[in-house]
Amino acid sequence: MISGAWLCLFAPLAGTLLILLAGNRIPRVAAGWISTASVFVAFAGAIWSFFGLRAQSDRSGYLSTAWTWLQSGSFKVGLTVLVDPLSTMMMLVVAGVGGLIVLYSIGYMDGDDEERRYFAYMSLFVFSMLMLVEGGNLLLLLVGWGLVGLSSYLLIGFWHERPSAVAAAKKAFVMNAIGDATMALSFFVIIAHSSSLEFGTSFDLAGSLSPTAINLVALGLLGGAVAKSAQIPLQTWLPDAMEGPTPVSALIHAATMVTAGVYLIARTHTIFEHARTVELAAAGLGALTLVVAGLIALVQTDIKRVIAYSTMSQIGYMFLGVGVGAYANGMFHLMTHAFFKALLFLAAGVLIHALGGEQDIRRMRGIGALMPLTRWAFLAGALALVGIPPFSGFFSKDSIIAAALHDHWYGALLAIAGLVGAFLTGLYTFRLYFLVFPGEPSAFVREHLHLHHGKEGPPTMLLPVGILALLAVFGGFLQFSPVWHPLTNWLDPVARTLTAAEPTNRQEAISSVIAVALGLGGIGLAWALYGRGERAVPHVAALQRILEHKFYFDEAYDALFYKPAAQLATWLRRDFEEPVVLATGTDLGEGALELGEGVRRLQTGLLRTYVLFLGTGLAIVGVIFLAIR
Amino acid sequence: MIVASAGNVLVWIVWVGAGFACLASAAAVVSFSNPFYSALALIGNLGSLAVLYLLLSAEFVAAAQVLVYAGAVMVMFLFVIAYVGPRMETPWAGGPSWQSVGAVLAAASIFLEIIVAVSLKAGGRLAHSDHVNATFGTPGWIGRLFLTDHLLAFEITSIVLLIAAVGGVVLGSHARRAA
Amino acid sequence: MAGPGIAWYLGIAAFLFGTGALGVLVRRNPIIVLLSLEIMLNGGNLALIAFARHAGNGAGQIFALTVMAVAASEVCVGLGLVVAIHRRRLTLDVDELSELRG
Numbered sequence: 001m002i003s004g005a006w007l008c009l010f011a012p013l014a015g016t017l018l019i020l021l022a023g024n025r026i027p028r029v030a031a032g033w034i035s036t037a038s039v040f041v042a043f044a045g046a047i048w049s050f051f052g053l054r055a056q057s058d059r060s061g062y063l064s065t066a067w068t069w070l071q072s073g074s075f076k077v078g079l080t081v082l083v084d085p086l087s088t089m090m091m092l093v094v095a096g097v098g099g100l101i102v103l104y105s106i107g108y109m110d111g112d113d114e115e116r117r118y119f120a121y122m123s124l125f126v127f128s129m130l131m132l133v134e135g136g137n138l139l140l141l142l143v144g145w146g147l148v149g150l151s152s153y154l155l156i157g158f159w160h161e162r163p164s165a166v167a168a169a170k171k172a173f174v175m176n177a178i179g180d181a182t183m184a185l186s187f188f189v190i191i192a193h194s195s196s197l198e199f200g201t202s203f204d205l206a207g208s209l210s211p212t213a214i215n216l217v218a219l220g221l222l223g224g225a226v227a228k229s230a231q232i233p234l235q236t237w238l239p240d241a242m243e244g245p246t247p248v249s250a251l252i253h254a255a256t257m258v259t260a261g262v263y264l265i266a267r268t269h270t271i272f273e274h275a276r277t278v279e280l281a282a283a284g285l286g287a288l289t290l291v292v293a294g295l296i297a298l299v300q301t302d303i304k305r306v307i308a309y310s311t312m313s314q315i316g317y318m319f320l321g322v323g324v325g326a327y328a329n330g331m332f333h334l335m336t337h338a339f340f341k342a343l344l345f346l347a348a349g350v351l352i353h354a355l356g357g358e359q360d361i362r363r364m365r366g367i368g369a370l371m372p373l374t375r376w377a378f379l380a381g382a383l384a385l386v387g388i389p390p391f392s393g394f395f396s397k398d399s400i401i402a403a404a405l406h407d408h409w410y411g412a413l414l415a416i417a418g419l420v421g422a423f424l425t426g427l428y429t430f431r432l433y434f435l436v437f438p439g440e441p442s443a444f445v446r447e448h449l450h451l452h453h454g455k456e457g458p459p460t461m462l463l464p465v466g467i468l469a470l471l472a473v474f475g476g477f478l479q480f481s482p483v484w485h486p487l488t489n490w491l492d493p494v495a496r497t498l499t500a501a502e503p504t505n506r507q508e509a510i511s512s513v514i515a516v517a518l519g520l521g522g523i524g525l526a527w528a529l530y531g532r533g534e535r536a537v538p539h540v541a542a543l544q545r546i547l548e549h550k551f552y553f554d555e556a557y558d559a560l561f562y563k564p565a566a567q568l569a570t571w572l573r574r575d576f577e578e579p580v581v582l583a584t585g586t587d588l589g590e591g592a593l594e595l596g597e598g599v600r601r602l603q604t605g606l607l608r609t610y611v612l613f614l615g616t617g618l619a620i621v622g623v624i625f626l627a628i629r
Numbered sequence: 630m631i632v633a634s635a636g637n638v639l640v641w642i643v644w645v646g647a648g649f650a651c652l653a654s655a656a657a658v659v660s661f662s663n664p665f666y667s668a669l670a671l672i673g674n675l676g677s678l679a680v681l682y683l684l685l686s687a688e689f690v691a692a693a694q695v696l697v698y699a700g701a702v703m704v705m706f707l708f709v710i711a712y713v714g715p716r717m718e719t720p721w722a723g724g725p726s727w728q729s730v731g732a733v734l735a736a737a738s739i740f741l742e743i744i745v746a747v748s749l750k751a752g753g754r755l756a757h758s759d760h761v762n763a764t765f766g767t768p769g770w771i772g773r774l775f776l777t778d779h780l781l782a783f784e785i786t787s788i789v790l791l792i793a794a795v796g797g798v799v800l801g802s803h804a805r806r807a808a
Numbered sequence: 809m810a811g812p813g814i815a816w817y818l819g820i821a822a823f824l825f826g827t828g829a830l831g832v833l834v835r836r837n838p839i840i841v842l843l844s845l846e847i848m849l850n851g852g853n854l855a856l857i858a859f860a861r862h863a864g865n866g867a868g869q870i871f872a873l874t875v876m877a878v879a880a881s882e883v884c885v886g887l888g889l890v891v892a893i894h895r896r897r898l899t900l901d902v903d904e905l906s907e908l909r910g
Contacts, residue, residue: 604725606903612728612833615735622742626749640811648820655824655847659831666838671843678850681820684811685861690853690869693876702846702880709887710839713894718837718901732833740826747818755814759864771869779870786877793881800888 001052002064005081008045008091009130012038015123019116028115032106035119036113036618039099039126046091049083055323059085060493061199063136070139074195080136082199086494089331089487090133090263097255097338098126100464105247106459108167108353118158118245125151129256131261138187138197141267145183145224148257149176155252156244168240175237179227184222189213203270211275218275221268222282229315231289236553238312242304246349249304254311254345255338262318266495273325273498281408283323287417290316292295292551294424299429299547302359303348310385311341313421317400319416325498326403332479333396340393342385343468347378350457350465351436355448361435363444370449371456375437377469382433384472386426386519391600392476394516397422398546399479402503402511415511423517426522434530592612644684650677662717668706675699686766817858824851836902838893842886849879 015038026034053059070077102122127153132144140555150173157169170554187197193213194205206214211405227233230238230253231239241253252258265272265282272279290313297309314337321330351367351374352359368375384391387398401418441449452458479487483505488497503511549555602609647794650673659672675698682691721729747755775783831844845866853872860868893900 028771366644601725604728605906606728607906608732608833608836608902609725609728612731612735615739615829615833616731619735619742622739626742626746633814644811648816650825651820655827658840658843659835660846664837664843667840667843671846674847674850679855681817681854681855685817685857685862687857687869687872690857690872690876693873695876697876697880698846698850702883705883705887706839706843709890712891713900715840716837716839716900718835718840720834722836723904727862729834732830736826736830736833739829740822742903743822743825744819747815747822755818755862758814758862761861761864765861765864765866766869771868771873774866774870775873782870782874786874789878789881793884797888800885800892 001049001056001083002062002081004045004048004050004052005064005083005091005134006045006066007086008042008049008095008338009081009127009134011041011045011187012123012127012130014038014119015302016127019120019123023116027537028112029106029110031116032102032109033385035123036099036102036106038123039095039102042126042130043092043095043099046088049094052086053083053085053088056323061087065136075191077137077139077197081134082136083134084494085490085492086263086266089335091130093335094129094133094256095124097342097468098129098251100467101247101251101255101342101346102126104250104349104461104464105245107458107490108247108349110458111246114158118155119156121151121158122247122251122483123253125155125257129260132260137199137250138190138202140472141264142180142183142187145228145260148252148260149173149180149228150507152176152241152252152257155248156241156246158248163245165243168237169242172237172241175234176227178234179224182220182223182227184220186217186224186577189217189220191488199267203268204211206271206274209274214271215275215278218272218278220411221271222278223262225264225282225319225427226285227261228264228582229258229261229319230312231261231285231316231319232292233553234244235289235293235312236550236557239305239308239550242302242308246304246345246352249308250342250345250349254341258311258315259318259334259338261321264314265319265322266331269322269325269327269495279323281323283320283404283414284410286316286319286321286323287414287421288316289313290320290421291417291424294421294428296547296550297428298424299544301361303351303361303364303432303436304359305344306361306428307341307344307348310344310425310429311337314341314385317397317418317421320404320418321400323402324411324414325501326400327495328479328491328497329396329399329403329501331491331495332487333400335478336392336472337385339468340381340391340472343377343381343465343472344385346461346465346468347374347381350374350461353457353461354451355445357451358444359450361432363442364436365445366437366439367445367449369439369441370445370451373462374465375520377465378437379433380469381472382429384476385429386523387515388519389420389516390473390476392472392474394512395476395478395480397505398512399508400514401515402508403497403501405503405507405511419511419518423518423522426519427526430523430526431530432528436552438531503533637672640684643680647677647680647684650674651681660720662719664710664716665707667708668703669708672699672703675703686761688766689768689771690766810843814862818855821855821858824848824854838890838900838902838905839887841902842883842890846879846883849875886902 012035015035018034018038022031022034053062056062058530061082063082065078065082067079068076069079070195102119105118105122112118125148128143128144128147132148135144146400153169153173156172157166159165190197190202190205191504193209196202196493209217227234232308238253238258242249243384244252265279272282274539293309293313293316297306297313300306300309314333318330318337320334321327321333351364351371353366355367355369358364380391384393387393389395397418401415401422404418406415479485545550654670654674654677658667658674661667661670675694679691679699681696682694706708826842828846828848828851831847832841835841835844854877856868856872857876858868860866860872890900893905898905
């Protein structure tokens with residue numbers, strides 16, 4: 001069990017190192033297979049840990065330390081892995097979905113010049129994410145946190161000749177760094193009080209801290225979660241991150257990295273429970289994000305951006321779930337979302353690949369006729385996303401809305417937001433479906449579509465899509481709370497759902513019915529507006545402008561943060577660095593030259609001068625001797 | 630320190646005269662632009678020094694001073710000056726400005742330091758000179774010293790003179806028939 | 809001892825030495841430099857004779873005679889140099905003769 005965890009953690013790292021060391025000596029495709037194999041070995045390790053843990057009677061968590069990584073006085077941090085229900089669940093999701101996506105990448109990235117670098121980065125990412133979820137103490141979690149940010153930067157900016165990709169990578173990294181900073185601050189508070197970053201001591205400490213301290217710690221953690229999971233107010237980087245290759249968007253920005261914030265809240269829930277206000281604020285941010293993102297998705301014309309805003313919205317649901325205390329439900333939605341969101345991205349990737357890189361949905365009309373497999377897979381993912389039974393999204397999403405409903409008036413507000421979101425989800429998802437798939441193929445499609453030997457794509461791409469489609473359809477049967485909830489039981493030792501977040505059967509039923517109805521309503525409206533091949537974007541002028549500008553978040557941040565910083569930098573350069581710092585360097589040089597010039601004049605070349613020096617020296621020595629006497 | 634009595638007065642007068650002549654001629658050597666006049670001033674300096682030596686009971690040295698220095702060395706100087714021809718040169722010109730200033734300062738400071746050193750001792754050990762007998766400074770006494778206590782110096786001096794003579798001849802001769 | 813004390817003679821010797829040094833440092837004609845050098849040597853001689861008288865020790869006078877002999881030799885060689893330089897048609901200026909080249 002423990003060995004499984006170690007294997008899971010280090011297999012992808014070994015893959016990265018192998019690809020790096022082999023370099024140009026291996027063919028490009030080999031790098032892909034090495035990476036895929038390493039991630040599947042990690043998956044095997046995850047399964048091993050899972051079954052090992054399942055066989056134990058006490059499932060509260062097992063720590064295994066390899067060596068002491070850091071020691072400073074009484075502060076000690078070891079290289080520790082944690083095997084407990086939450087971490088094994090994440091390991092399975094990350095390694096499983098990750099393995100499928102890396103396999104898909106072999107087909108998608110075929111022919112790219114820098115394939116090896118891509119696969120090295122992918123393995124690095126999987127390693128980082130596993131470190132994040134398996135880390136046995138807060139410091140290793142932070143290490144994983146930072147490394148996934150790095151991998152995200154490297155992969156978003158993978159096609160580095162594109163200025164837009166480079167800018168997007170920078171934006172993602174900077175916004176993530178804000179979250180890293182707040183998390184580090186909260187860790188400082190913890191260390192100040194307990195000199196340790198172990199999970200156990202930190203969580204025990206939560207009860208004894210003053211309200212200010214615990215709120216600060218929780219806020220810091222929330223800041224990190226918000227940045228990593230692209231919730232308001234730190235959400236602007238996620239749409240831009242679509243500059244990276246599609247499998248990257250699937251893996252990092254849908255299935256795994258952006259869900260790290262949800263995992264963090266679930267893991268440190270003890271701290272959040274002592275700072276209940278912050279926890280509820282998290283739920284509020286999630287609710288806000290899910291509505292806002294849903295609205296923005298209505299006007300997007302790039303297929304990947306629609307799915308990206310959908311991701312943002314669904315993570316809002318997850319935040320909502322863990323924010324009210326329904327940790328198991330939030331994690332369940334994380335899992336099903338990984339399945340159907342990855343499916344949607346990969347299916348979109350098949351389309352993009354077949355069309356030679358085109359991503360504008362207005363040109364893709366009617367492609368479903370020529371690519372039926374992709375069409376059905378996408379439909380399955382879309383239905384799962386909207387939450388139509390019996391697809392997986394239904395089981396996970398509705399339980400979150402029901403859980404929120406249970407919690408006073410605030411919870412009711414959150415639940416309403418969730419229901420609005422369900423309507424919007426149906427609307428934007430099926431807007432996308434109806435615009436792209438049904439109908440006669442457009443001229444553009446007929447011209448640019450090129451199939452892979454008569455098939456829609458190479459087997460390495462179609463196989464993962466198929467597997468994910470099956471998971472998206474049937475994965476929801478894992479849990480149907482409150483009737484059948486093995487997942488809640490599984491996570492119970494580690495992340496017990498708060499009683500405030502346990503809905504009654506009646507609440508569950510009512511919310512499910514309303515949510516499904518709204519979802520179907522959204523689908524219907526989408527069919528009405530877009531099913532007959534009308535224009536892609538609705539015509540409500542003022543609203544449309546606001547939505548197209550994504551609620552002006554980018555413009556606001558530009559004015560608030562970027563412009564003053566740039567101004568300050570210019571001022572400093574002009575008025576401080578050039579006159580003072582650089583001039584000091586120049587002045588020192590010139591001063592030395594002048595000194596040299598002066599000394600040079602002493603060298604007259606005349607014998608008389610040197611005799612003068614002799615005489616002067618004699619006089620000085622005489623004075624010294626007279627003085628000393 | 631100044632003890633003036635009848636016999637003393639004559640000594641003092643001679644001393645003042647000789648001393649003044651010495652100082653003036655030394656200044657003149659350094660100041661004249663015509664080397665011929667400088668050489669003549671040096672002859673005067675040497676003469677006054679000889680008088681001072683007589684006052685210090687060094688008769689033989691005084692005589693040697695006049696014979697060797699003023700007689701032989703200065704004649705040599707005058708011959709060379711005549712051979713080389715008139716070369717007028719202004720004393721303070723040439724070289725960087727700080728050379729002249731530095732020179733004056735260095736020379737003055739050396740002079741002052743010696744004065745200070747001497748005057749610090751003047752009240753002590755320099756106050757009373759030994760009483761010497763009549764043979765002090767006579768040629769016979771000098772000769773005896775040269776051949777007994779300071780024989781080495783005597784012999785080495787003779788070698789130095791020989792080398793100088795050879796060197797002078799070599800330098801002055803038309804060694805290369807060509808050119 | 810009749811007349812001024814030794815200190816006064818030493819004062820004169822100091823002045824001679826200083827003046828000679830000044831001449832060496834300031835004058836450019838090598839012949840006059842040699843003359844100034846002679847003055848310095850004479851200053852030293854005077855000090856030696858004075859101390860010989862003060863201590864009643866003959867070594868001072870012996871030393872002075874030796875100095876005189878050495879001075880004569882040195883002048884001889886120095887003037888020989890001056891003559892050689894003049895024969896080569898070089899300027900007799902200490903500043904110009906700084907490169908020691910023919």
